[in-house]
Amino acid sequence: MSLVNLAHCCSHLQNASKARLGLTSIPCTTLHHTLMLQLQRSGYVSSVTIGGPVPPPPSHLNPILDPADPEYQYQSQSQSSEPSSTNTNTNTNTDMDMEMHTGSNESIITQANIATRRLWVGLKYWNNEPVLQKMHLVSKPTRRVWMGFREIEALARGDASGYVRGLRGVGESMYVTTDRGLMEVRDCVEKRTGGMILCRVNGV
């Protein structure tokens, strides 16, 4: 569990939000994946997809879109036109197109492709503001912060416990990795479990 990579990931998501990106990629690790799924559950990101070095087709991001749908055809064509303008090698281009249109096994991790997998995260915006504005580590690589249920309960209530400030902002979230999985602070309180505080989202 590398908190260094997680810190880079937090910074990257902040930067991507500030740059108003719609889709961005982060290194694909189990920790990142579970954290992103939790963020998606809290509504901070729109989609979490495992893919290769190029962005996955829209049908992979949004399961509502069906390859038989004409809108999907339009979107996939508009997506595939971008690399074709830059890529000089027509063979690889057609391969890539083929791969995208067939909706290949991009998200299945094998020994052969594990090194090239990326986690593609869809970012959300509301009223011209990013939904995910700030994301910071609480535990640092040099100082992990572990907390029991009582301390986490205090945090969720808005009180500080130890060096960690409570959740006092409106719509602030904190994520904890526990022996029962990675979860939000409020889920921790509900399940009466403690763990290592990972990061804080949209803090004051």
Place this chain on the structure above:
Amino acid sequence: MSASRPIQCLFAKAKTPSRLCPRRTFQTGTRLQARRTPKHKSIKASDLGLIKRKASDPELTAEDLRPYSENEKAALAKRYTPEQLAAIEAGEAAVDLNDLAEQGTAREDAMRLNYLDDFSSIHPVVDKPVRAPEENYDPNLRFKTEDELAGDLTNWVKDLPDEPTRLDWMKFMDNTRLTVGKPEAELNPRSYLAPEIPKLDILKRNVTGNEEIDPATRRLMRQTGFDSTDIRRIRVKQLIQHRVTNQTRLGRIASYYYLAVAGNGKGLIGIGEGKSSEHEEARQQARSAAIRNMQPIPMYEGRTIFGDVKGKVSATEVELMTRPPGFGVRCQSLIFEICRCAGIQDMAARVPRSRNHMNTVKATLQALLSQRLPEEIARARGRKLVDVRKVYYGGNL
């Protein structure tokens, strides 16, 4: 199970005697068998002479029952036509004097109104509004097409008398209907709106013509749309004043800097700066700018802020913290004054770094404006957010 069983179930209740078990009593004492008859008859208070007639109530006297005298008739003849006068006399003759004596008196019972009203007119505020019946509504009502309107016009032209007058045209304009459907749906439609309240003189602001409004206030009124009384009610506080100098090749040129904060105590707040070589001019500039810059800030329950917020201007950082009811505004004087103008009653603040007065005020305003509303966050995240305080106490807070 036979097919007739459900039918039996249905009629089972009707078959059983209705009073199989005695009715449950809700009191331990003996039940009253019948209505209690009093031993002594009740006597009305008016019969005992306990109720006294109020001096304000009009009393029917013999003077009211006599016919009009000649003098009175002459006075009436000045106002009414002979036909009207005849109708009045016929009406007077039709009224039985006994009825007038019995019914034409003020009520004395307990349910009488404590004011005089002839009930002939409907007061738009007090009385229940008279609405057109719901049957007047016509779902198939539609506007006439141009052809239909043209048809109406040609019919009118056809039926015109030989010498048409302007009156004919006015009648046509008034009586021609613009819609197809029930006539009452257009002429007397059912409306669920409250009746229009008449313009009452007592509600008029007593603005006297000779009231002097200084040019600065007049300009503010034009710029903000506020009334002069509104502007007078706005709380303006001068927070900062100091002398500043500009070094030019001619030497130091001094002027005075003022910073004012304005608010209506209900969530509107603004700051304004003024700079001039004269004190009064700078102060007036700051005041006007503050009132002009007023903008609304969100307030939770009308007393505190939504969550903790931060503001930063230059090296000055301001942290504002939301607090429970009754906490008060516990913070430094500048932020206290801003809270007082905005109407915030519970808040705490910390200025951890530089405490420059001007930047503190600006950072505080920035922090107050950076509040995020729970509804907005719920919409943005697509999740449901609930104010637990309102859920637990039924919103009675």
